[in-house]
Amino acid sequence: MPRRVQLSCVALLLLVVACVAGPMLLQRDPTAIGDVLAQRYAAPLATDATGVWHLFGTDAFGRDVLARLLLAGRLSLLVGVAGAVLSGFTGALLGVLAGWRAGWMDMLITAAADMLQAIPRLVLLLACAALWRPGIPTLVTVLALTGWMGVARLVRAEVQGLVQRDFVAAALALGASPKRLLALHVLPNAIAPVLVATTLGIGSAIMLESGLSFLGLGVQPPSPSWGNMIAGGREHLVTAPWIALAPGLAVVITVTAATLIGDWLQERAAGQARG
Amino acid sequence: MAHLLRRFGTAFILLWLVCTLTFALVHSAPGDAALLLLPPEADAATLARLRADLQLDAPLLQQYLRWLGNIARGDLGTSLATGRPVTESVAAALPVSMGLGLSSLLLTVLLGVSMGSAQARRAGSPADTALTVLSTTLYSAPTFWLSLAAVAAVTVGAASLGIPPKWRLPAFALRDPGVLHDGAAMLDLLRHAVLPVLVLALTGAAGVARFARSAIVEAARGDVRRTALGKGLTTRAAWTRHVVRVALPSIAALVALSVPGIVAGSVFVEGVFAWPGMGKLLLTAVAQRDHPVILAVTLLYAAAVIVTNLLTDLVLPFLDPRRGRA
Numbered sequence: 001m002p003r004r005v006q007l008s009c010v011a012l013l014l015l016v017v018a019c020v021a022g023p024m025l026l027q028r029d030p031t032a033i034g035d036v037l038a039q040r041y042a043a044p045l046a047t048d049a050t051g052v053w054h055l056f057g058t059d060a061f062g063r064d065v066l067a068r069l070l071l072a073g074r075l076s077l078l079v080g081v082a083g084a085v086l087s088g089f090t091g092a093l094l095g096v097l098a099g100w101r102a103g104w105m106d107m108l109i110t111a112a113a114d115m116l117q118a119i120p121r122l123v124l125l126l127a128c129a130a131l132w133r134p135g136i137p138t139l140v141t142v143l144a145l146t147g148w149m150g151v152a153r154l155v156r157a158e159v160q161g162l163v164q165r166d167f168v169a170a171a172l173a174l175g176a177s178p179k180r181l182l183a184l185h186v187l188p189n190a191i192a193p194v195l196v197a198t199t200l201g202i203g204s205a206i207m208l209e210s211g212l213s214f215l216g217l218g219v220q221p222p223s224p225s226w227g228n229m230i231a232g233g234r235e236h237l238v239t240a241p242w243i244a245l246a247p248g249l250a251v252v253i254t255v256t257a258a259t260l261i262g263d264w265l266q267e268r269a270a271g272q273a274r275g
Numbered sequence: 276m277a278h279l280l281r282r283f284g285t286a287f288i289l290l291w292l293v294c295t296l297t298f299a300l301v302h303s304a305p306g307d308a309a310l311l312l313l314p315p316e317a318d319a320a321t322l323a324r325l326r327a328d329l330q331l332d333a334p335l336l337q338q339y340l341r342w343l344g345n346i347a348r349g350d351l352g353t354s355l356a357t358g359r360p361v362t363e364s365v366a367a368a369l370p371v372s373m374g375l376g377l378s379s380l381l382l383t384v385l386l387g388v389s390m391g392s393a394q395a396r397r398a399g400s401p402a403d404t405a406l407t408v409l410s411t412t413l414y415s416a417p418t419f420w421l422s423l424a425a426v427a428a429v430t431v432g433a434a435s436l437g438i439p440p441k442w443r444l445p446a447f448a449l450r451d452p453g454v455l456h457d458g459a460a461m462l463d464l465l466r467h468a469v470l471p472v473l474v475l476a477l478t479g480a481a482g483v484a485r486f487a488r489s490a491i492v493e494a495a496r497g498d499v500r501r502t503a504l505g506k507g508l509t510t511r512a513a514w515t516r517h518v519v520r521v522a523l524p525s526i527a528a529l530v531a532l533s534v535p536g537i538v539a540g541s542v543f544v545e546g547v548f549a550w551p552g553m554g555k556l557l558l559t560a561v562a563q564r565d566h567p568v569i570l571a572v573t574l575l576y577a578a579a580v581i582v583t584n585l586l587t588d589l590v591l592p593f594l595d596p597r598r599g600r601a
Contacts, residue, residue: 004404114292115289115292115296118581119297119577119580120539120576120577120580121539122538122539123538123576126542127300127301127573130561131301131303131569132304207415207417210417211419215561216562217561230419234423237426237427237430238431244420245424248416248417251420252417256408260411
């Protein structure tokens with residue numbers, strides 16, 4: 001495992017632990033607004049007028065940026081992972097169906113994938129978010145519905161190759177049912193592209209979530225998410241740049257780590273295929 | 276020829292499918308346009324009249340067919356927010372977006388391919404790893420956040436460094452987009468374009484460099500390089516004239532695949548820099564729940580992707596040096 005992948009794993013692990021445990025340990029309500037005038041715009045590493053120290057400073061309402069960042073991380077990571085895993089699952093399912101059952105099922109799934117891939121994912125997300133009520137369930141559903149096509153394509157090609165192999169014929173000859181055959185013999189051999197795509201998908205889902213929340217179409221305030229925190233810091237870019245800087249860095253670190261790990265998994269999978 | 280016709284046929288069917296999907300999407304949304312347009316105190320009779328005006332009371336199939344017919348004739352409907360034809364706003368926004376999109380695409384490809392090629396030549400070296408981490412980081416940074424950082428840099432940053440206002444880059448407020456009467460307007464446009472083009476090109480190039488590197492590494496594994504070196508070419512010539520050229524078709528195919536991503540980036544960039552193109556139009560329409568505009572912009576973006584893919588498919592064979600000159 002190269003050094004950069006090790007570092008990425010450590011960074012992601014630390015981030016997840018901090019986001020899960022942080023809000024419990026910090027003893028500060030990240031959404032509560034206290035003495036605004038005394039506490040707002042404290043710079044990172046500074047103490048505000050009430051004598052409280054803030055590692056990442058405070059925002060326009062005097063809320064601690066670090067506490068909000070960690071709470072926001074829970075939502076952003078949850079939405080990102082849920083969106084990517086659901087996309088991967090849907091893609092694997094539809095890919096197996098399309099690859100296994102040639103004919104109208106294959107045609108239908110391929111046409112749907114072509115259609116959805118022709119519309120830029122962000123545009124599709126924007127249209128959906130504008131039409132339905134914004135919120136976390138909508139966000140995860142739409143992420144899953146717009147993210148399955150790549151995985152489905154890869155799995156379909158993989159399954160089409162696998163069903164021609166001797167071990168599949170052997171399993172059939174031994175009387176395995178199609179369900180058993182798919183679950184125990186075909187799917188495990190087609191799982192590598194699903195894992196790679198899901199890992200890479202976490203990064204893009206987190207990025208899309210932050211984008212939609214930045215536009216006010218994703219996670220709704222007062223619940224913090226990295227995207228809506230950046231949106232909140234936009235007006236104070238000149239006087240208090242740390243409000244937008246901190247959540248942006250959190251997105252960059254998370255997505256970079258997920259992408260580096262995904263790339264490495266992909267290289268390994270390609271290396272194994274080459275033999 | 277038959278292949279060509281079939282390719283055009285599938286592109287056309289795809290376009291129709293996308294039209295149907297977007298129509299279904301808009302019509303499955305809760306609430307209807309008439310309710311959005313009227314003030315809450317409006318009575319049932321006004322609502323019914325407006326619904327009749329907007330032809331929302333017709334059966335869905337009839338609405339769909341009429342809408343499809345209008346699109347075929349180039350009529351994209353009327354904006355709910357401004358009451359003006361959508362074609363008008365699109366005609367104003369499209370060239371503005373095209374200018375931004377095409378110039379950043381050009382820069383993206385140039386920067387991305389040369390960076391990928393430089394990395395592939397030194398594959399496995401510390402410089403390669405450093406560039407991989409750098410490009411992955413840039414690729415992972417949200418474009419809207421980078422745009423905000425660029426705005427902060429040219430405003431507060433430049434001021435704190437004591438750069439005189441004359442030399443600073445403008446962040447927003449492009450005066451008359453699309454109208455270029457004289458050199459001063461041209462200069463104004465160019466000055467405003469620097470930051471959005473730079474943000475788009477840097478993030479795009481980071482993505483292109485990532486796959487250009489692996490495509491070129493793959494090409495260098497083949498016999499092309501050994502043969503070129505064997506016939507006495509310098510390392511440099513063997514690399515640029517043979518290895519990179521062999522990788523070019525797959526790079527071109529992947530660049531075409533990344534067009535939706537560039538579109539997505541440009542939506543945010545146009546939003547942050549107040550660049551009056553299609554992305555800004557879409558964001559405004561989304562904020563105002565202006566369904567006809569959302570539909571039209573979505574369709575146009577999809578059409579752009581489908582046409583790009585079609586063109587790439589047609590041009591790709593000619594890029595491959597192994598094809599020969601038949």
